[in-house]
Amino acid sequence: MSDAFPMAMSFLFADGVAATIAGQMEIKYTDQCIDLEKRLTSFFNPLEYYSVLSVQPINYKKTHAMWTARAVSYPNPMPILKCGEHIISWTIITGTN
Template structure:
């Protein structure tokens, strides 16, 4: 797979002969072995997951796949140059085939799918959508079709617009700024503390919007400039 030896050694060191200790109020427990799981909040768990599933895009060639940490997104594009009705039939056929391949892959890799959290979204420039939408099931669970879905911190709609994401970020910013100001008005604060609170609770929302700012419309950019 072309994985560097240093990276393989890093994985080996984490997964073999792992031990841990719990400390509460300066009192430590005995050392005990760890047989599963990964360090919470560490980059190791996410990179190991991506490395372990690096062959997924070759196993499921029908869709463009995107892996980030422990999240997976698959995108199927409709054919160009055929009638809309035929496009819908073709997408439904390929979608069901792709989902079956994904289920089989999850069994081979011993990585069960979370059917409850699995969602489908249909997007197109056409005004009309397939009615009814394809019936996708797995493990006796109906896969839900949604018009709005949050993926990696961003809200994605069927029209692939960013209006809802912007509004949600602005709402959260107002709430967090009000929280910081409430501490200021109480008198038990300082400039350094308010700066720290702003960087911790407010700045991440601005940073998230900045990452997708080039995708905004001119009107959305102008609206943000006055926010």
């Protein structure tokens, strides 16, 4: 799977996958958020295609995006992420938790 998604570090499990996409360093925080939203969108589109080709359907009820940062806050509102027509929910972990 990692060959199909060079923009993310992938970890395969028995019944799932975790992908890690890091934000850019040394740019403004708001620009990092916008860039990350674009890269996540470009990740989810081929993920859905890959799941169809490999006959491994995505369980959208268990699919979450996790925001973790050392920053005090997070984008509010969080960007709306979609995989196909399905909205991906967010889990947020900040340096204040």
